Amino acid sequence: MRPETDHDESVPHTHPDPGVDPHTPLAPAGRALRVGIGGPVGSGKTALVAALCRAFAGELRLGVVTNDIYTTEDADFLKRAGVLDPARIRAVETGCCPHTAIRDDIGANLDAVDELAEAVGPLELMLVESGGDNLTATFSRGLVDRQIFVVDVAGGDKVPRKGGPGVTAADLLVINKTDLAPMVGADLSVMDRDARARRGDLPTMFLSIREDPTAGRVAAWIRHELSHHRAVAAVPVGPA
Amino acid sequence: MAAPSLLLLLADGRFPAGAHAHSGGLEAAVAARRVTDLATLAAFLRGRLATAGLVGATFAAAAHRAAPAADRRARLARLDTELDARTAAPALRAVSRRQGRALLRAGRTIWPHIPFADLPGAGGGPHQPLVLGLLGAAAGLDRTETALAAAYGTVTAAASAGVRLLGLDPYHVHALLVDLAGACDATARDAADAADGPPEDLPAVAAPLADIHAEVHATWEVRLFAS
Numbered sequence: 302m303r304p305e306t307d308h309d310e311s312v313p314h315t316h317p318d319p320g321v322d323p324h325t326p327l328a329p330a331g332r333a334l335r336v337g338i339g340g341p342v343g344s345g346k347t348a349l350v351a352a353l354c355r356a357f358a359g360e361l362r363l364g365v366v367t368n369d370i371y372t373t374e375d376a377d378f379l380k381r382a383g384v385l386d387p388a389r390i391r392a393v394e395t396g397c398c399p400h401t402a403i404r405d406d407i408g409a410n411l412d413a414v415d416e417l418a419e420a421v422g423p424l425e426l427m428l429v430e431s432g433g434d435n436l437t438a439t440f441s442r443g444l445v446d447r448q449i450f451v452v453d454v455a456g457g458d459k460v461p462r463k464g465g466p467g468v469t470a471a472d473l474l475v476i477n478k479t480d481l482a483p484m485v486g487a488d489l490s491v492m493d494r495d496a497r498a499r500r501g502d503l504p505t506m507f508l509s510i511r512e513d514p515t516a517g518r519v520a521a522w523i524r525h526e527l528s529h530h531r532a533v534a535a536v537p538v539g540p541a
Numbered sequence: 542m543a544a545p546s547l548l549l550l551l552a553d554g555r556f557p558a559g560a561h562a563h564s565g566g567l568e569a570a571v572a573a574r575r576v577t578d579l580a581t582l583a584a585f586l587r588g589r590l591a592t593a594g595l596v597g598a599t600f601a602a603a604a605h606r607a608a609p610a611a612d613r614r615a616r617l618a619r620l621d622t623e624l625d626a627r628t629a630a631p632a633l634r635a636v637s638r639r640q641g642r643a644l645l646r647a648g649r650t651i652w653p654h655i656p657f658a659d660l661p662g663a664g665g666g667p668h669q670p671l672v673l674g675l676l677g678a679a680a681g682l683d684r685t686e687t688a689l690a691a692a693y694g695t696v697t698a699a700a701s702a703g704v705r706l707l708g709l710d711p712y713h714v715h716a717l718l719v720d721l722a723g724a725c726d727a728t729a730r731d732a733a734d735a736a737d738g739p740p741e742d743l744p745a746v747a748a749p750l751a752d753i754h755a756e757v758h759a760t761w762e763v764r765l766f767a768s
Contacts, residue, residue: 394767396562397705406557408643409767 333364333424334530335414336523337403337440339467340451341460342433345477347375348510349451349519350430354384356520357426361527364417364424365390366410368399368432375430389424391417399432400439407444414444426527436465447526449519453478454487461495461505469499473506473522480509543683551677552690554697559643563636564702564766565589565695569754571706579710582703583717586696590721590728592748594695597670598732599743600624601691604674605684606736614659616740617671621661623740624668630752632759635665636768642666648676655679684736689729696721702766 338346350365357363365385367375369392376392379385391413395402402409410429418424429445431438440448450471452460455478461468468474474496482489489507496505506518542548554560567585570576576585600620607616628634645657645667657675660667670691677687700718704711735744755768 394562394764396564396702396766398561401561405555406559406561408557408559408646409562411646412639412642 331534333362333418333427334447334523334527335427335429335445336526337429337431337445337448338451339403339431339434339438339440339448339471340475341435341453341456344433344451344453344456345510346430346433346451347378349449349475349477349508349516350375350428351379351382351384352510352514352516353428353520353523354379356515356517357523358384361425362421362423363389364414364421364427366393366413366417366427366429367391368393368395368402368410368430386421389417389421395432399434400437403429403431403438403440403444405441407441410444426523436460436463436467439466439470446530447472447523449473449475451475451477454482454489454492455485458487458489458492459495461492461499464499468496471503472526473504473519474500475506475508475519477508477510479507480511543686544681545686547680548682548686548690551673551680551682552693552697554701556647558647559640560694560698561701562767563640563698564706564768565593565699566751566754566758566768567699567702568706568764568766568768569758570751571703572758573754575750576703577707579713579717582700582707582709582714583720586699586717586721587724588748589699589751590692590696590724592746592751594692594725595728595732595744595746596624596627597695598688598692598729599735600668600670601674601677602684602688602733602736603740603743604671605678605682605687606674608675608678617659617675618661619740620671621668623743624670627743627745627747629747629749630755632755632768633752636755637668637670638662638665639767641669641672644669644672644676648672652676652679685729685733688732688736689726692725692728692732696725706765 338349340346354363363385365379369375376390379390380387393402393409393413414427448471450467454476476492479489504522508516508519510516550556567576570585576582603620604617607613607620610616625634628637641662648655649657655676660671660675662668673691674687677690697718700714703709704714758764758768
């Protein structure tokens with residue numbers, strides 16, 4: 302066989318692998334801020350994503366990755382809702398295990414993140430929505446920079462007290478559907494007290510997307526996190 | 542054995558290379574009522590080992606063999622073409638490349654010194670067995686161990702999907718895997734031996750029904766597994 306290079310192939314030698322970047326990684330801020338949105342089934346994750354798409358329309362270069370358990374339902378909902386260019390939405394299939402795809406084995410989500418950036422150019426904010434799961438599901442820090450956990454008052458006002466890593470450790474806890482509280486007999490003050498007890502100084506926000514279709518306070522929180530993320534990016538990175 | 546702990550690591554279903562999202566064709570077979578219980582799952586796994594298992598293991602072993610070669614890029618390109626030819630269903634070619642991409646991502650992060658740049662597969666990624674072969678070689682596994690990781694993976698992914706899809710007793714399903722262990726080891730040895738042959742002579746066993754199922758499955762609107 303004709304050698305592909307003019308080296309003497311009988312002499313053992315190696316080449317640096319052009320596919321491996323020998324430099325230490327940039328600070329994570331060199332890329333989009335990735336925000337994970339998790340929480341139980343039906344708590345309003347997709348509605349929150351849609352609200353944030355409306356809030357950031359014309360303001361930020363935004364992409365969305367969804368993780369449905371069975372189907373591309375959430376991605377399809379967002380496409381139908383017309384809140385974001387369909388080219389900026391990717392769906393990941395999770396094989397019965399939505400929590401595995403966001404926590405233990407994040408490759409498919411990272412692929413989707415990369416594909417989005419390749420398809421539509423550099424993004425400033427990437428929302429990664431988990432499949433509806435249970436109170437134990439959290440995102441890997443290898444996948445997202447910040448995570449929002451969404452529960453709703455109709456799921457019962459005991460949910461914050463039950464805790465779990467989503468409730469206790471998410472960077473932001475959103476208690477959604479406050480408009481339903483009187484109808485389901487949920488006591489928001491109990492939820493507030495329990496959330497504070499579980500979360501210490503971490504923020505909790507009450508939300509009714511029905512009444513606030515751009516989720517104003519959540520969007521403001523993300524803007525704040527984004528400015529912090531950018532500030533970190535602007536600091537020169539010294540030798541590792 | 543050259544590197545038993547690394548073999549266990551690569552063969553572990555918890556290794557983050559995306560295996561959890563794939564049923565190895567089982568989801569479609571269950572929907573078609575061809576796999577309904579432990580006995581039919583056992584037959585499915587045996588068939589899968591003898592077809593996709595043997596072919597995948599052989600190509601992993603052949604990539605392992607090509608890894609130190611001076612003309613490795615050309616050899617890997619040849620193996621890529623040959624594996625495409627053995628994967629009749631376009632949906633399964635895409636799945637193999639997607640899983641290859643996932644394994645490549647894991648490999649590049651976990652073993653940053655391993656050279657992967659000459660893997661073929663522009664657009665869609667490299668075939669999974671080829672990535673596994675290079676990974677096995679660079680991690681210090683011998684050829685048979687590398688083939689074993691491939692063969693073992695083809696049956697364990699489908700077996701664990703069986704637990705989830707059919708609600709089978711996990712102890713009974715693992716007893717099936719124990720029954721299959723000898724066949725799995727033998728498949729790895731056969732694959733390692735076959736990898737010495739020219740690429741066009743490598744095993745080309747396939748299951749047409751599995752190919753048809755895969756094509757149908759890819760069109761489903763609602764599914765639990767990516768394949």
